Structure formats: C-alpha cells, structure tokens
Amino acid sequence: MRKTVAASLLFLLLPLTVPHTAHAEVADVYPDYATLAANEVEGRDYLRMWRLPKGATVAHIAIHGGAIESPTTQLADYAAGKTQAFYSFAGIKPDGNDRLHITATHFDEPRALKLVGAVDYTVSWHAAAGSEATTYVGGRDTKLAAKIIAALKKAGFTVADTVPDRIDGTSPRNIANKNKRGMGVQLEISKGQRMRFFADGKLTRAWVENPANRTPAFYKYVAAVNRALG
Numbered sequence: 001m002r003k004t005v006a007a008s009l010l011f012l013l014l015p016l017t018v019p020h021t022a023h024a025e026v027a028d029v030y031p032d033y034a035t036l037a038a039n040e041v042e043g044r045d046y047l048r049m050w051r052l053p054k055g056a057t058v059a060h061i062a063i064h065g066g067a068i069e070s071p072t073t074q075l076a077d078y079a080a081g082k083t084q085a086f087y088s089f090a091g092i093k094p095d096g097n098d099r100l101h102i103t104a105t106h107f108d109e110p111r112a113l114k115l116v117g118a119v120d121y122t123v124s125w126h127a128a129a130g131s132e133a134t135t136y137v138g139g140r141d142t143k144l145a146a147k148i149i150a151a152l153k154k155a156g157f158t159v160a161d162t163v164p165d166r167i168d169g170t171s172p173r174n175i176a177n178k179n180k181r182g183m184g185v186q187l188e189i190s191k192g193q194r195m196r197f198f199a200d201g202k203l204t205r206a207w208v209e210n211p212a213n214r215t216p217a218f219y220k221y222v223a224a225v226n227r228a229l230g
Contacts, residue, residue: 029099033109036102046100049073050087050115051080058121058229059085063107063175066090067097069127071194071208076125079222087115092205104186105173116175122184123148123225124176128167130190134158138169139176140183147228148185155224157193187225197221 030036040046047066060080065073065088073088080086089109091097104124116122121144128136135152137145137159149159163169169176169186176184195201197218198208207213 028102028106030102032106033102036100040100045091045093047090047092048088048109048111049077049090050085050111052085052115052118053083056083056085057119058123059087059116059119059179060123060125061086061112061116061175062088062090062125063104063109063112064089064091064101064126066092067205068101070203070205071197072125072127072189074208074214075189075197075218075222076123078218079123079125079225085115085119087112104169104175105171107175112175113178116178116184117180120180121229122176122179123229124169124174124184124186126167126186126188127194128188128190131192132158132190133193133196134160134190135193136160136163136167136188136190137185138163138167138188139174139185140170140172141177141181141185142183144228145185147230148187148225151224151228152221155220157221157224163188193221 030039042048060076062072062076065076068091073090076088077086089112091100093100121141124139135157137149139145152159167186167188169184171177172182174186176186191203194203197215199213199215202213
C-alpha cells in the first residue's frame with residue numbers, strides 16, 4: 001500500500017512514545033486462516049503449536065508468534081507451563097513474516113478456537129511498538145486485567161494508564177474473548193519491554209528460541225502474570 005507524502009510526514013512527526021502495534025498501519029494480507037492456509041505452506045512458512053492439558057482452566061495464546069511478533073510464542077509457552085493450555089500460530093519464514101499476521105478479531109484458526117473455547121480464562125500475548133518499556137493491558141475481562149496490572153506494577157514493570165482503541169482487545173470477535181466466559185485479557189508489550197527480556201536486547205527468532213538468552217526480567221514478568229491468575 002502506497003503512503004501519501006502527507007501521511008508519511010505525519011508519521012515522522014509522531015512521538016516515539018505513541019503506542020501502536022507493529023501492524024497498525026498495514027492491512028492484513030489474508031482476511032482469515034482458510035485464505036492464509038491456501039497460500040502459505042504449513043511447516044515451511046508457519047507452525048501451529050498447542051497443548052491442552054486435562055483440567056486446564058487458562059489458555060495462554062500467541063496468535064502472532066514466531067517471527068511475526070517476537071517473542072510472544074516463548075512468553076505464552078512458558079506462562080502456560082505443563083498445567084495450562086498453550087497455543088501459538090508462529091511465522092517461520094526467512095523474511096516477510098508480517099504477511100502472516102491475521103488481526104485478533106479475524107483470527108479463526110480452528111484449533112485455536114477449539115482450545116480457547118475449552119477454558120475459562122485467556123491471556124493473549126502480543127507485541128506493540130515503542131521504545132519505552134511498558135505494557136498495554138486490555139480485553140473484556142476487566143477484573144482479571146486489573147489483577148494483572150497490579151501484579152505487574154508490584155513486580156516493578158510499567159503499565160500504561162490507557163490503552164488505544166485499536167489494541168484494547170474488547171471486541172467480542174477477538175479470539176481472546178471466545179473462552180467459556182466470553183471475556184479474556186490481551187497484553188500488548190512494547191518493543192522496549194520485550195528487549196529487556198533477552199540478553200543484548202536481541203529479538204531475532206533464533207535468539208529468542210534459545211532459553212539461555214533470557215534475562216531475569218523474562219521470568220519475573222511471566223511470574224507476575226501468573227500470580228494474578230491465582
């Protein structure tokens with residue numbers, strides 16, 4: 001999509017602290033999973049990963065995982081552990097993984113919908129842009145969101161006071177809100193915060209896939225979220 005000169009100048013004038021997702025200015029290439037699957041090759045371009053342990057009540061999901069929004073797959077996977085549900089749609093192309101992004105309100109991959117529909121609570125992990133270390137906490141489950149905000153702040157992490165409409169995660173169509181209770185939480189984690197989760201601040205796919213590169217902040221952050229889940 002071509003940008004006008006005016007639009008480009010406006011973007012350059014925006015302060016770095018203005019929150020936006022990595023894909024806010026670009027329309028999705030694919031409107032749904034079926035269209036994506038017809039044009040991309042599973043195992044070569046993307047992976048679907050999931051676990052649904054018996055008795056799981058929480059699903060940690062990363063629908064823009066892998067190299068689409070790094071390191072959301074690793075955060076969701078570690079947060080779920082062995083007792084809670086985990087799902088990730090992960091981009092594994094050598095480059096151009098942005099084309100695999102399907103916005104949360106259109107994300108209809110069948111296994112993801114089945115897994116989320118089997119639990120009571122959802123935490124959907126996403127990446128936001130921005131050099132400041134912060135998290136935007138949204139979703140329809142405002143009670144759980146408030147607990148997560150309090151837990152993150154207590155652990156020393158910065159949480160934004162407000163969440164922009166485009167990433168607030170409140171639409172009933174958002175996959176985070178398609179669990180048994182019809183409400184979930186969406187975490188949009190800035191690049192500045194995500195960089196603190198890994199040595200040297202590197203967020204390349206190969207780097208984040210190696211647990212040896214995680215910093216204490218990675219574990220401290222996930223622990224705070226899980227404490228809020230009780």
